[in-house]
Amino acid sequence: MPAIYSQEWYEAMFNLANSRDDISEKVPQGEWNIAVEVIGDGKSPYVPEGTTKHFFIRFRDGKVAEYRESPEKISGKGLHYRITGMASIFDGIAAGTVDPVEVGLNGSITIRGDMRLLMQHADMVNVIFDVYTQSDVTEWPLGKPPYE
Amino acid sequence: MENDLYDAIVIGAGHNGMALATYLGKSGWRVLVLERRLEEGGGLSTEHYTTPGFLHNLHSNYHTFVGLCPVYEDLDLVGGPDGVTYVHPPVQMGSIFQDGTALTIHTDMAKTHASMSRFSAKDADTFQRLYKEVKGFQDLMINTLMYAPPIDVNDITRALSTWKVEEKTEFFRAKLRSMSINDFLNKHFENEKVKAMLAFHAAVCGYYTDRAGLAISFPFMLGKIDNWKIACGGSHRLAHALWRQMRRNDVTLLPASPVKQILVEDGRAVGVRTDDGREFRADKLVASSVDVNQTFQKMLPPETVPEEILREVEAYEYQEGSLFSVHMALHKIPTYRAADFDPDINRAWVLNLGYETLEDFNRDWRDLREGAPPEQPRLNVAINSMFDPYDAPEGKATGLIRVFAPYSVNGKGAGVWATSFKDVYMRRCIEKLQAYCDDFSDADILEAKPYTPLDISEKMVNMVQGDWMVGKIADTNLMANRPAGSLSQYRTPVKGLYLCGSTTHPHGFITFGPGYNALQVIADDFGLDKWWVEI
Numbered sequence: 001m002p003a004i005y006s007q008e009w010y011e012a013m014f015n016l017a018n019s020r021d022d023i024s025e026k027v028p029q030g031e032w033n034i035a036v037e038v039i040g041d042g043k044s045p046y047v048p049e050g051t052t053k054h055f056f057i058r059f060r061d062g063k064v065a066e067y068r069e070s071p072e073k074i075s076g077k078g079l080h081y082r083i084t085g086m087a088s089i090f091d092g093i094a095a096g097t098v099d100p101v102e103v104g105l106n107g108s109i110t111i112r113g114d115m116r117l118l119m120q121h122a123d124m125v126n127v128i129f130d131v132y133t134q135s136d137v138t139e140w141p142l143g144k145p146p147y148e
Numbered sequence: 149m150e151n152d153l154y155d156a157i158v159i160g161a162g163h164n165g166m167a168l169a170t171y172l173g174k175s176g177w178r179v180l181v182l183e184r185r186l187e188e189g190g191g192l193s194t195e196h197y198t199t200p201g202f203l204h205n206l207h208s209n210y211h212t213f214v215g216l217c218p219v220y221e222d223l224d225l226v227g228g229p230d231g232v233t234y235v236h237p238p239v240q241m242g243s244i245f246q247d248g249t250a251l252t253i254h255t256d257m258a259k260t261h262a263s264m265s266r267f268s269a270k271d272a273d274t275f276q277r278l279y280k281e282v283k284g285f286q287d288l289m290i291n292t293l294m295y296a297p298p299i300d301v302n303d304i305t306r307a308l309s310t311w312k313v314e315e316k317t318e319f320f321r322a323k324l325r326s327m328s329i330n331d332f333l334n335k336h337f338e339n340e341k342v343k344a345m346l347a348f349h350a351a352v353c354g355y356y357t358d359r360a361g362l363a364i365s366f367p368f369m370l371g372k373i374d375n376w377k378i379a380c381g382g383s384h385r386l387a388h389a390l391w392r393q394m395r396r397n398d399v400t401l402l403p404a405s406p407v408k409q410i411l412v413e414d415g416r417a418v419g420v421r422t423d424d425g426r427e428f429r430a431d432k433l434v435a436s437s438v439d440v441n442q443t444f445q446k447m448l449p450p451e452t453v454p455e456e457i458l459r460e461v462e463a464y465e466y467q468e469g470s471l472f473s474v475h476m477a478l479h480k481i482p483t484y485r486a487a488d489f490d491p492d493i494n495r496a497w498v499l500n501l502g503y504e505t506l507e508d509f510n511r512d513w514r515d516l517r518e519g520a521p522p523e524q525p526r527l528n529v530a531i532n533s534m535f536d537p538y539d540a541p542e543g544k545a546t547g548l549i550r551v552f553a554p555y556s557v558n559g560k561g562a563g564v565w566a567t568s569f570k571d572v573y574m575r576r577c578i579e580k581l582q583a584y585c586d587d588f589s590d591a592d593i594l595e596a597k598p599y600t601p602l603d604i605s606e607k608m609v610n611m612v613q614g615d616w617m618v619g620k621i622a623d624t625n626l627m628a629n630r631p632a633g634s635l636s637q638y639r640t641p642v643k644g645l646y647l648c649g650s651t652t653h654p655h656g657f658i659t660f661g662p663g664y665n666a667l668q669v670i671a672d673d674f675g676l677d678k679w680w681v682e683i
């Protein structure tokens with residue numbers, strides 16, 4: 001099992017997403033570019049406090065075409081969504097201990113971009129988070145949330 | 149210049165039309181705005197309506213979307229030498245009750261909780277939970293439900309169901325779609341005065357509390373109960389800020405240029421003709437920020453509009469009620485006897501004087517629907533001078549009383565408002581205010597002048613029947629139903645003609661939503677770079 005946020009982990013997530021027909025069926029056709037910003041909050045041992053991890057995910061015609069970490073903030077140009085939140089929250093989602101919708105509703109995670117499309121493809125959001133929370137593909141070398 | 153070819157022509161220089169024009173100008177388009185009146189701004193109208201030196205906001209007074217609506221930031225409308233100075237009163241609103249008690253809403257929610265607790269500790273806690281919950285998704289909801297072309301409400305409720313939102317929130321429920329604001333308040337709150345305070349907030353926002361289906365907007369509306377702001381020097385300052393940005397971006401504004409006809413050639417809008425016969429042409433689009441009735445029934449040649457659209461436009465409904473206002477030049481700021489109970493009431497900006505129960509609202513809504521001005525006017529009072537140092541001479545104050553009132557009075561038409569009845573009704577309103585004050589006599593009023601529903605409709609022809617929301621606020625006329633399903637995406641059956649005024653989603657009020665949303669559609673249609681969208 002690859003360690004969270006390792007290159008192998010991104011590849012595993014990439015392959016997992018593309019192996020799921022339910023994702024390709026539910027992601028709208030065309031290209032969708034998503035940036036994820038994971039902010040170190042002093043709770044997660046995986047993202048040092050004061051730093052931010054930047055991921056970039058590109059969906060093309062229902063498949064994940066790209067899933068990588070970026071050393072710097074991803075430009076808003078051509079981006080459709082930017083999802084931002086504290087590392088401990090994202091870790092919790094990946095570990096399956098935090099409900100992604102709940103943290104979206106209480107503002108712990110912010111989503112910029114056209115929410116209408118997400119609402120019209122509400123199932124897609126569920127399956128994407130379902131992939132993200134596949135705890136069996138993720139290793140937690142520094143401890144799993146709540147990091148005890 | 150009149151023969152110049154523009155990229156876009158915008159009809160109407162209200163805040164929506166000006167905002168759209170500025171965005172397009174900033175995008176490099178050559179834009180012309182034609183305005184019927186001598187001055188730009190539409191509902192952003194501030195005048196020396198009573199005694200010179202006293203500035204009165206004749207229409208828009210409460211700006212509740214500053215900091216929430218992207219337009220303010222995109223177009224640099226706030227602060228600096230060219231922007232508006234906004235004041236955020238610490239005591240936002242209050243209710244004074246006949247028993248001498250008072251309830252206050254503060255920007256500091258701990259103080260609101262304390263004030264509400266004096267009426268019901270349970271309600272104060274409920275309100276706190278509700279406010280906190282809504283704040284969590286406020287940005288999300290505002291960006292989805294107001295600052296984006298509308299989607300079908302069924303899509304929204306389906307998403308809420310798919311994401312099991314109901315299991316994760318206390319107040320947000322799909323069934324709010326069928327509930328009234330009264331239903332919501334009765335379900336969650338126990339104290340009538342607390343309910344009246346919250347209902348008052350909705351009513352001043354143009355939402356009738358007894359109408360089924362409006363509860364869906366209510367939690368979201370409460371999230372901005374602490375975001376009521378005053379444009380210093382009058383609401384018209386916002387129009388000036390917009391005008392300066394139009395100038396900076398080479399947008400041409402022609403006042404006193406009422407559009408008589410939209411020119412259509414081969415099924416495409418290609419320009420406009422003004423009342424005095426001038427013609428202006430645009431090679432990309434014409435955008436109308438005036439109401440659908442004027443746009444389709446007066447400005448477009450009938451043969452260019454499909455019959456079904458004309459039928460829908462004809463059926464477009466306006467609010468049953470308008471507003472009767474009393475503008476006052478005052479020697480002093482009124483103070484209230486209820487300050488003995490809560491001293492903060494003397495610092496509150498927007499006051500409810502008269503609504504003590506939900507039934508009080510119901511009674512007024514019934515009266516409005518029957519065309520009867522409420523016998524006992526219940527007031528909405530605001531003394532801007534408490535916070536705005538520029539709207540009255542030093543030591544004096546500008547005051548505003550508003551009452552929900554019908555356009556047509558007792559079946560006798562709106563002309564009744566042009567008779568001495570308006571003075572009788574104004575007197576009734578002033579006496580009602582005085583009844584709550586500890587020392588506020590006629591001698592404290594330098595001048596008072598009524599402004600009636602008829603005045604609204606005559607000054608702002610867009611506000612048909614004095615409807616400042618420019619269309620009924622009902623589930624049948626919101627989101628993708630406004631102004632009609634076929635017109636809800638700001639496009640029209642006439643190619644190159646767009647709608648960008650308050651008859652489109654979301655509604656009237658200084659939201660900028662219609663103009664901003666029309667811009668998104670136009671940008672999609674013409675492949676404009678959306679420099680204003682930061683993701």
